[in-house]
Amino acid sequence: MSSEMSIPSSLALQQVLRKSFQHLETNQKTWHSVLAECIPLVGSVGNLAQQLRALSNVNIPNTPLQAFPDLQQRLHFKLVLALDIVLEKLNEKLVLLQSVRDSHSNQLMAAFQLYERDADTLDLYTCTQRSPVAPSIADMLEWLQNAELYYKQQFLKRKTLLHSLMPDDLSLLESTPERWDSLETSSDTLFRVSFFVESNKGE
């Protein structure tokens, strides 16, 4: 047999899957960093909503500010403008989250395409074989799918929350920081992937 034997397809697939995990690690860092950038913005939404609420509760002509007859509408305009600016910035963050989601989906699709191409040579035993230092091919594919599901769900929930915000629905705006925080969930899969990548660094 020639020494340049082709790498068995299971090894090739395992290499691709490990690379996918490394991409996933990078994607996770980007994901968390973008979410961290959202925190002060979401806080501002709540803060501006409180200011709008306070303004709507005050009758300016009955206050020491009565010398400024057009103040109510001018201040309202400025507050809504500030809110628009913050929501626009949050939309930009959503776009970044979307690109993380899509990047991972592309990785997963490439991995599945390779698996399907070599499916004839990959029997059930090969795919489910684990070792003390490596998960099975089936495990790795499942983890990548779970990660995709996590990104898709998280993105959809966050997008739905932001797109439901209206400048005249003050209660919804005021509760935004709390509702945004409540969307945070951890993922066992992502933890496992992270652990596996860490323990295999330097290979």
Added chain:
Amino acid sequence: CSAVTGSGRKLKDNAADWHNLILRWEKLNNEGSGVAEKIVDQRLKRSPGEAAAPPPGSAPPNPGRPLEQACSELVGVVSKMASIVAKMERLASSERGVLELETFQRGAAGRGGPLFHSWPTQLFVEQSAGLLQCYQKELALKQRVLQELAHTGPQDLCMVYLSCWLHQPYIPADSRLALEALLLETGHRAL
């Protein structure tokens, strides 16, 4: 275009002065926002839900050092803002002077061509007058907020005072554009 002498020089220097004054105002506004918040916090700590006034005829309460200090800081900020507006008034006045001189020398038809790229001298006067009016009104609001913040007010009203300070309702969102247009016209910014 070259504007190295006389009216052109004056208007160009004024544009730079407008820019510097507005930047200083913004810095003072940010500083003042922080101080105003401190004042409201101190008031609310003393009586949660309402920053209450002492009953009439009673001895004025000792506000405590932090509140006193914050009030005096804010007085300082407003006073600096008043100086800025006074300087803006002088700039606007000097631009009116440039236009009056032009009219005197060349009649109602004026210069015939722009001093810089495209603006007639009249437009400089109008832009300055517009900016000045905004800052004068905003100053009046800040002076009133300063008077009231240190006294009474339900929580909502305190928050409105803070919003007024921070969001500057009398300075339109496009005033920054007006300033940039002035800087572009006079060559301080590259076209």
